[in-house]
Amino acid sequence: MRTIFGRLLKLNLIYWQWMSLSVLLGAATIGSSLGLMSTSAYIIAMAALQPSIADLQLAIVGVRFFGISRGVFRYLERLLSHQTTFRLLARIRIRFYEGLEPLAPAHLLDFQSGDILARIISDIETLQQFFLRVLAPPLIAAIISILAGLFIARYHLPLAWLLISGLFLAGVLIPGLIRSLSRGMGQRLIQTRAKLQATLTETLQGAADLLALNADHAQLKRVNEINRTFLLLQRQTGRFQALGDALSGWVIHLTIAAVLIIALPIVSNGGLSGVDLTVITLAIIASFEAVLPLSEAFQNLETTLAAGRRLFEVIDAEPTVKDPLKPLPRPETFELQSEALSFQYEETGPLAIADLSFHLPEGGCLAIVGPSGAGKSSLVNLLLRFWDPSGGRILLGGQDLRDYSASDLRSWMAVLSQNTQIFNGTIKENLLLARPEASEEQLIEAARRAQVHDFIMNLPETYETWVGEGGVLLSGGERQRLALARVLLKDTPILILDEPSANLDPLTEQAFFDSLCEIIEQRTTLLISHRLVAMDLADQILVLHHGRLIEQGDHISLLKAGGFYRRMWDLQMQAEVVERIPNLNFNRNSCFKLS
Template sequence: MTNGQAFHRLLRMVAPFWKMVLASVLLGAATVLSSVGLLGTGAWIIAKAALHPPIGDLNVAIVGVRFFGIARGAFRYGERLISHDTTFRVLSRLRVWFYAALEPLAPARLQRYRSGDLLARIIADIRTLENFFVRVLAPPWVATLTAVLLTGFLAAFAPRLGLAWLVFFLLAAVAVPVWARLRARRAGQVLVSRRAALNAALVDHVQGLADALAYNYATTQRRLALRLGEEILGAQAAMASLEGAEQALQILFSGLGMLAVLLLGVPLVRAGALGGVTWVALVLVALSGYEAAFGLPTAAAFLESNLAAARRLFELVDAEPAVKPPAHPAALPAANDLRVEALTFRYAPDEPPALRQVSLDLPEGKRVAVVGPSGAGKSTLIALLLRFWEYDEGRITLGGRDLRELLPDEVRSRFAVVRQKPFIFSGTLRENLLLAAPDADDARLDAVMEAVRLADWLHTLPQGYDTDLGGQGLQLSGGQRQRLALARALLRDAPILLLDEPTANLDALTEQALVDTLLETTRGRSVLWVTHNLVGLEAMDEIVVLYKGEVAERGTHTDLLARGGLYRRLWDLQRQNLVEV
């Protein structure tokens, strides 16, 4: 994406607030013109007073000084109020827009991004755009309006005065910002990219701190963070140095502009075409008018980092979702029979199939297990059922309707999921449970906690349901996390329960206890149990064995053991490992 494309897209986001932007520009110009009027009127009073005129000759000018002094403060306050209010409204709209665009990309299109990088885009890059609306967009319009009015004002006394002032104003307002932007281009890009890299590195460091300490890797991580921090400081120092040079050049050009008006006015005063008092006032008017140009180099310097942040945001949201909702979605069927027919799926066109010609039936109220070694395609099947990825070959039907004909969110409403590594949100126990059923009362929560055998643990918590579980629920044991995930699934009360390796990484006793709970609490529900552990599968109505993405065999637990195939070998291997333990 080019800078021009990013700039135009940012402008489109501001377009709904054009009235507020216009008001901000007009108030900004009024503030500068009030400063011009204040300094010019003050200079006129001082010069006129030197001639000892009657006091009545100064009354209007004295009132003018008071007016411009008060008006400047009032206009500046109004400009800041409206410009910042507009900025916060636009940023709020931008955050909502970005999240809404991000949600359909999860999880398929976000897997290649580091979590810290995503966090930097959501927070730091959007915060960077605050400068776009306050320091980049409005100042050029304020400067343009001021330049037109002051050039016309000075030219009314003598065209050469207006032309001379305008030449130096263009040098200060155009040449210096263009030079500043060219010099700031690399520093601005480095600042955005290194800040994102530092955020990503810090998130990785914090999340992996225990392993880093165990393997003496913390020093290396610290060095990386320090190096990125030094690069950010270097970019910031370059920006600060550039800002100082810009201010020096602008002061130079404003002084030269004032000097030009001063020198060009001398022959006019001698010829009687311009009064001496007026000439003094115009010199100060010319000097104060350059205030409108002083914010432009900063705008140019910030523009590069703003566009770099915008490109990072647009790069992400412009990605095509893995699953697109149908143009004319069908109504969600009442039945919940789930059928997979000859399903073949690849994560990328040049990759081998993760699933090949897989078929299975899950009638309402039945239990089906999908087993196999790691890498067999079990979790891929769950992701396809939840419409996280699109499938091209074969069919998946719900109540006789192909999932591609239904809205993805409506499809997911029929499923409750217990994952291998359930995510526990930082917050209270109640908040984590109400994620599945926001309207559930304490009686319903109590029933679910009793069902998943967490009632005794609940009574030990100091604040019951309002106990904070800590960051990502790290205070919970593996068994407690899985049972809490099961409680959420039961609260959702969806007709189909998807269990994706729910007993992985648990010890044998905890695993058997959780399996007993699962079998007890899911009676009468449709259950698709994806696992490589074969505990509790005697209760399944059918077991589908996957190997390298294909169905190797299917049947009941007893039938598969009797056949002596892959399932029997997996069963014998697990029993042998259990005996050794």
């Protein structure tokens, strides 16, 4: 806890000048309340003695001053404290994203997307309580306790010590008791909230599948169970907070009762006047305003520490890939080569790639094919340095890939995959992600080469057309062509095609690869697919199975060899026959039977 508290305190101290001023303004606000109650008590008590109005003139001015200053100080304190907090939250969000970005995608596999969203939004929002509800109240309470004690000591020193004791009991002992009774509840509350948000996100993302599987009621039941747990924790937290407020209220009444018991004999003996006792009593009541928020502050401490712990858990995580201290500059050539490349996602897990070697000259096209789980996508992850090899190495321009910075490598490569993300925005905004400074002419040229410009121009708002989240308002072929246009706009020397036509029908697929012919000739291209489509574009084909290279050659030679590649080809051709012949039936005794 101390480490998390210290780190949160260090973050807050960046704005220590503003925070100090905010605390002083908060103390001035309660000090004005103390002055208002004291001067009001003086006027009321003195009025019973029917003095000259001139004797009350200073107190009347004091009432006006403290009444106006209390509102002014409160406004300035709220303005400054919230402005400081919002700036701090913005800084924390940036720091969190800076820590999160190097972890993608390898380390983020350990987290649910909804949980990451909960940390970015809810946990960071919780941290606004750290200054407003945790740090500031004890500091303000300390200042007011000292001032109130000195003020009462002017009248009677034992009464001042009685006030300090009451403030200590209400502001320290009772909040400490409430925190010990509710220990661990704040952390459970934050964890349950994150679980609820993650589950809701997962439910929304998979709503269509849940409905199709008729599992929506079971999922709703699961959400309701988590929600009930969250509400129960909130109610328990509220009960403890109410208990703390009630006990603090009792302390105020007991303190006033004790003051009256001690002070009344003194007044009777002439040691204090009745006016003084009235001022003392109302001043003591006003001074408790400073310590009443401390019970909530102790509870907020645990929730903010739990939120901070969740944030630092991500920020402190070691990236799977680290850049070299002195990254190499842009290579002179963009040939790719692997030497005895091996890779496994976990140290004790199976090899996703085993002893793979290949050479892709600059401007050449290499196809890597194989069934699902052959290690094809793992190779893409290594090329983009999302992970580093477990053994062997990949060379770019004759230099180890690990000698380049990850951001530089990704700026020289463009990836077109089956799951290319289309963002919730306009067509133009999606294209400009590849090159924000691109001109209108460059954007249109990229769309023309991807054969999507005519389609865009037929839309009501052309390039300003909204495509929806994930490009839901576009067909599969339109999304892939839009993604291809984005790749072309990036204009990189290396092009990686990772299952680019996996979700396309045969006619759309053929048209899609026709548009790739000219593009491939101008770049170092790696084509990865489990479908043997457009294999004649490749200079060489590598066949992987369970992460191992089992065959290599060009399309014709591999077909003639009659090995694994030929079996994949025959199965694919048979599947295409099934799609084209409507009166083809399937039974257990024969894979394909004409009726």
